[in-house]
Amino acid sequence: MKKLIVLLFVSVFVLSCTSNTIYEKPKNLIPKDSMIDLLVDMQLAVGARSGKNIDEKYGLDYMPLIYEKYNIDSTRFAESSFYYATDVDHYTKILKKVKSTLKKLKDENEAILEEQDSIKKANNPELKKKKFVPVNDSLVK
Numbered sequence: 668m669k670k671l672i673v674l675l676f677v678s679v680f681v682l683s684c685t686s687n688t689i690y691e692k693p694k695n696l697i698p699k700d701s702m703i704d705l706l707v708d709m710q711l712a713v714g715a716r717s718g719k720n721i722d723e724k725y726g727l728d729y730m731p732l733i734y735e736k737y738n739i740d741s742t743r744f745a746e747s748s749f750y751y752a753t754d755v756d757h758y759t760k761i762l763k764k765v766k767s768t769l770k771k772l773k774d775e776n777e778a779i780l781e782e783q784d785s786i787k788k789a790n791n792p793e794l795k796k797k798k799f800v801p802v803n804d805s806l807v808k
Contacts, residue, residue, distance in 0.1 A: 668774045697747040
């Protein structure tokens with residue numbers, strides 16, 4: 668996940684240092700709304716690599732599934748990302764929407780976990796003494 672974020676920021680930095688030229692729109696540009704959803708799913712896929720799946724396997728690469736879901740390939744993503752990154756203000760807005768979506772998903776997930784935890788506490792008096800602590804809040808800071 669950190670690699671993808673670093674890559675995005677480096678590309679934005681490099682492009683912002685070159686010029687203010689907006690490049691020609693690619694023929695197969697990913698629409699803005701789809702790009703936001705795609706980036707959210709990519710962040711989740713990168714984050715999922717560090718955990719285990721239902722089959723107890725670690726380090727699986729989910730990117731091919733993301734590309735399949737959006738019916739794109741890595742080249743189309745790179746071209747679209749490059750095009751959006753040429754307009755730093757526009758790309759910043761896209762990244763802010765991605766971040767807010769991830770935060771919303773994180774908050775929803777924490778609410779579900781807290782509810783499950785409270786049910787466990789109600790059924791087990793020993794657990795009533797423990798406080799809920801999120802397992803991983805490295806997605807959104």
